[in-house]
Amino acid sequence: MILTGEAIRRFIAQGDIVFSPYDPAGVNPNSVNYHLGRGLKVFQDRTGTFVETELPDEGYVLEPHRMYLGHTEEQIGSSLFAMRLIGCSSNGRRGLFLQLSADLGHTTSCHRWTLEIVAALPIRIYPGMVAGQVSFWCNTGLIRPTSATYARFNHACESQPLIGAPS
Numbered sequence: 001m002i003l004t005g006e007a008i009r010r011f012i013a014q015g016d017i018v019f020s021p022y023d024p025a026g027v028n029p030n031s032v033n034y035h036l037g038r039g040l041k042v043f044q045d046r047t048g049t050f051v052e053t054e055l056p057d058e059g060y061v062l063e064p065h066r067m068y069l070g071h072t073e074e075q076i077g078s079s080l081f082a083m084r085l086i087g088c089s090s091n092g093r094r095g096l097f098l099q100l101s102a103d104l105g106h107t108t109s110c111h112r113w114t115l116e117i118v119a120a121l122p123i124r125i126y127p128g129m130v131a132g133q134v135s136f137w138c139n140t141g142l143i144r145p146t147s148a149t150y151a152r153f154n155h156a157c158e159s160q161p162l163i164g165a166p167s
Helices: 005-014
Strands: 017-020 032-035 039-044 049-054 060-062 067-078 081-087 096-098 110-119 123-125 130-138
Touching: 005 017, 005 130, 032 067, 067 081, 067 130, 081 096
Parallel strands: none
Antiparallel strands: 017 067, 032 130, 039 049, 039 067, 060 123, 067 110, 081 130, 096 110
């Protein structure tokens, strides 16, 4: 079951969803907008490595068919809900695609999320631009803390209390 915008607002206010910084104007009927952070890793085809750079205020032009890793400006997480991060349709119509293979955020994870970025056409991106939306989903069954090594691109938030976790 997906949360509505009204429920997202309520759970952020209660502290059951971490979304920081938070602008209530970014809440949609079933999601909340997330923004692009300043860090960018550019894949180097010849070496198979990433080169780190920072997005300047005037923007950065992505090359078509090259892989990039960015991150959310916001720290996003929940001890109650699973998250799904997707790109937004307005960027998709301009040829900017995010989270094509790893859009699931595990319950109990909380950090700035790494974003997979691919451009179909040359496109200028900016730090702080709306990159996509995150929706929150109810779990069925016992919630267990993730053992995944997430947030290698970024630092994790402080741990949240785990509701329903085994003691």
